[in-house]
Amino acid sequence: MMGKMKTTAPVSSVGADGAQPNVKNHNEIIANSQEQINQQATKNPEKSGNSGLHTMSMPELYDTVFVPRVPIVDGFLYGGTYLFVGAPKVGKSFFMAQLAYHVAMGIPLWDYPVRKGTVLYLALEDDYARLQRRLSGMFGVECADNLYFATQAKTLNEGLDRQLEEFLKEHKDARLVIIDTLQKVREVGGDRYSYSGDYEIVTKLKSFNDKYSICLLVVHHTRKLESEDSFDMISGTNGLLGAADGAFIMHKKKRTDNKAVMDIVGRDQPDQELTIEFDRERCVWKFKKAETELWKQPPNPLLEAINAFLIEDRQEWEGTATELVKQLPDIQLQANVLSRRLNTVNSQLLNDYGIFYDNKRGHERKIILKRLEAKE
Known part of the structure; x- marks a missing residue:
């Protein structure tokens, strides 16, 4: 499956030899990367009361889709x-x-x-x-x-x-x-x-x-x-x-x-x-x-189900959280819980599975899932 390949042997490359702990990897990146990366979240904190502090409540925090953090070198160097x-x-x-x-x-x-x-x-x-x-x-x-x-x-x-x-x-x-x-x-x-x-x-x-x-x-x-x-x-x-x-x-x-x-x-x-x-x-x-092996995050059943849902003839999907729940019968979650779970793991979904996720606000909140193509 895409995004689940692990490197198991030293990769021969110019100026670099040897091997080290294995990490998950995919080569996909967001097509319009700078526009996506140059914003920290789809919602900014607002002033709360007369304190002048810019605050965000816990529900607002969980309902916000932050820009996924993409590694520069997987398992070694990050943004x-x-x-x-x-x-x-x-x-x-x-x-x-x-x-x-x-x-x-x-x-x-x-x-x-x-x-x-x-x-x-x-x-x-x-x-x-x-x-x-x-x-x-x-x-x-x-x-x-x-x-x-x-x-x-x-x-x-x-x-x-x-x-x-x-x-x-x-x-x-x-x-x-x-x-x-x-x-x-x-x-x-x-x-x-x-x-x-x-x-x-x-x-x-x-x-x-x-x-x-x-x-x-x-x-x-x-x-x-x-x-x-x-x-x-x-x-x-x-x-x-x-x-x-x-x-x-x-x-x-x-x-x-x-x-x-x-x-x-x-x-x-x-x-x-x-x-x-x-x-x-x-x-x-x-x-x-x-000295030590890199810790490997255990498989997330929700992300595994999303990965299986986006099969070869369906690389993109858009719909409400309620509609997505119906598409994932093995995942027993309420629609609002599903949405918040995806909001919190969107970086892992992108980095480990090559799937871009967004939760658009509008007349009706829509979840967007897109398996990205590899960029040469």
Whole structure:
């Protein structure tokens, strides 16, 4: 069945070798992705009473269809604002180039399925000549037409957000923006190394990212002091990690080692610890092992029934919740409960089964189900 395929063996790809925990995958995306992604919900909170607070009641919350969150790299990287942290010269920029190329090409990263999309890489510590040498050494001369680079950009208080906004308007399928490094775009002066200053800088980036629902990956450095918790090694205060949606920490036991450990923590994905190895001849990172298997969400009977309902000769369906209940005799739910259940799992329905869901308001609320076609 569509959307239920699991990868079970290493996927051979340019610049990526090895295998890691299996995840569900499909290659479908919403056809008008930017229009769908660039809105957080079909209903916005309204002011409640005289408090001035924008609130939403629990029934309103459950009756709202939020835009589904689509992974950038399944089981590895999701939409949001993330820190990618490592010591200087540990190999962060090589991995950033590898990740950018794979997302732009739609090539699996190691064994993690990738959702293809336009990528902007702000390589602010490099020049174009160095990028040319690095990329040609990693991938030859096969180009990704939708991978863009910039070696200069404004800081946040000078208008970086406006520069990024213009790029996203010109590239509606943009999925990933890499900022290498944080220090190059943060404001100069002030209490930038206080908790409030660190929290504010990431919050500004997150506010922009939340508006456009892409992935914003910000490269940063570790501090010299060692710690048992690798996330305590992030240079600056805990305000950076506190404001971010997650973080990747790349560290080695010795600077000369080829192997590195990548610790991953985030709001929308399980914590992971990966061991990777740098191929000095090809200048790419290879997967070696994962400390734990990715947790697999058990099958949802309602989503299984929806998946079976959209058979080959019926790829789309529209009707009321009451009508849908009649089409799913094995699912014993009241119409309003069915609707709310689907509202809360629409991301899983899209990501695991390739089925787009919406619940349109009008004279009569209509549920829309559409199995999406694969996009090359």
